[in-house]
Amino acid sequence: EDKVVQSPLSLVVHEGDTVTLNCSYEVTNFRSLLWYKQEKKAPTFLFMLTSSGIEKKSGRLSSILDKKELFSILNITATQTGDSAIYLCAVLFSNTGKLIFGQGTTLQVKP
C-alpha cells in the first residue's frame, strides 16, 4: 500500500529555533515529492523535489530529497511566529497526477 508518513506530528518551538520536519514514503511509481504550508484552509506550495541530493532553498526554508532512503526533510531556520502552520508532505505519482499526502506536522512557534 502506498503511504507517506510525516514526523513529528506536532512540534512547539520558540522564535529563533531551527526545526527539521521529516517525511518518509513508500510508493510505487514515484515522480516527485512536494511540501506545502497550510495556515487556514488552502495549502500553499513550498517545494517540489524530483532529484536526490539537490537542496532547494527559499529564504529560511530549505528541503532535500533522498530517493535511496525514501525520505525528505524540510528545514526552517530562525523560526518566526508566522511560520506556525501545518506542513504537508505529498508524493506525486509518475503515471497520474495523483498526490498522496502525509498526515502533516503541526508547528507552533511561540514568541
Place this chain on the structure above:
Amino acid sequence: GAGVSQSPSNKVTEKGKDVELRCDPISGHTALYWYRQSLGQGLEFLIYFQGNSAPDKSGLPSDRFSAERTGGSVSTLTIQRTQQEDSAVYLCASSNAGGSTQQYFGPGTRLTVT
C-alpha cells in the same frame, strides 16, 4: 490574477440530504483535483480530471460520491445521502498540466453533516 475558487465556503446539511460543492479552477488549467481533509488529518485524494481523459476516481470513498467537470473548466462534487462521517473540508486544486507541475489549492468548503 484569480486563483482557484470554491463555493460555498461553509455548508451545513442534515444527514441524508444531497449536497453539491463547486470548484472554479484557474483559467487555462487542464487538470483539476478534489481532496478531503478530515479534522486533524492530512489530505485524502478523491478524484482527478485531466483534459478530456476519463477521470481517475480511485479515491472516491463510496458510490454516494461523484464528480463531473463541464466544458473542461468548472467542477461539481456531489455527495448523495450525506452521513456524519462525510463532515470535512473539501479542497479543490488545479494545475496547468497533469502530473508534472504544482497544484494550486482553493480555500475549501467546510461541510458539516448534522
